[in-house]
Amino acid sequence: MTMVLSKEDVEVLNSKIGIKHLLANKKINLEKVLKATRHELKLREIQSELVRLQLWVIANGKKVVVLFHGGDSSEKSTIIRKIFSHNNPRHFRVEVNLPHKHESGENGYYFKKFVEKLPQAGEIVLWDRSWYNRALFEPILGMCTDDEYEKFMDQVNNFDKMMVDSGIILVKFYFTISPDEQADRYKELKKSPLTRWKTENWIKDTPKILKKYLKYKEAMFEKTSTDYAPWIEIDKDTREEELIAAAEHLLNSIPYKK
Secondary structure (H helix, E strand, O other): OOOOOOHHHHHHHOOHHHHHHHOOOOOOOHHHHHHHHHHHHHHHHHHHHHHHHHHHHHHOOOEEEEEEEEOHHHOHHHHHHHHOOOOOHHHEEEEEOOOOOOOOOOOOOOOHHHHOOOOOOOEEEEEEOOHHHHHOHHHHOOOOOHHHHHHHHHHHHHHHHHHHHOOEEEEEEEEOOOHHHHHHHHHHHHHOOOOHHHHOOOOOOOHHHHHHHHHHHHHHHHHHOOOOOOEEEEOOOOHHHHHHHHHHHHHHHOOOOO
């Protein structure tokens, strides 16, 4: 069946990016080429706006913290890397809080290590998982006690508010994908020797684990999605949709155009 192209479709295909995608494979699928081209054009437009946002942050001495949370398959690090690929690395940094084994005798202030990594004036800090690990993964994996979890849930809103009250712009993302998409991504990562390592500590979605995870996620949303620091849930199945939705929400969350 021959695909009927609109004038706009032809213009997209004749762009430099369109031609690049047309030549990417020997067998041409126009529908896929148009989809990939439109995604890249949209992404470039958004990346340009993110550069403008960063220049505004720098010029006005603003401080921005963005949290990226979600299941193992939501590819938070990939999203961070792609949407900020054209930004000035001197004025943003990526912090990672990987789940770690609980150290007995931990009596210090849990948020201390996060306070030490708050942004300086003119800086954006992106957290690939954050202090909210204690609301999600740590209790499921036995990396914190019940008392430590409850203490965290009692204190975290005050911590978020402290940042907001001090002038920090705080954006909290949570990425949700369907079980089928999660399974497909796991297989894809496991297949390649370049990405297999990402699945080593993957939390298996057994019914028991999933039930626990959803329970903790719902509790986190209910108690910690506040008017001053709400959770923004990105509920998209494709990587392209996730990436675009997150970037657009970020641009809409910060008044850089004013």
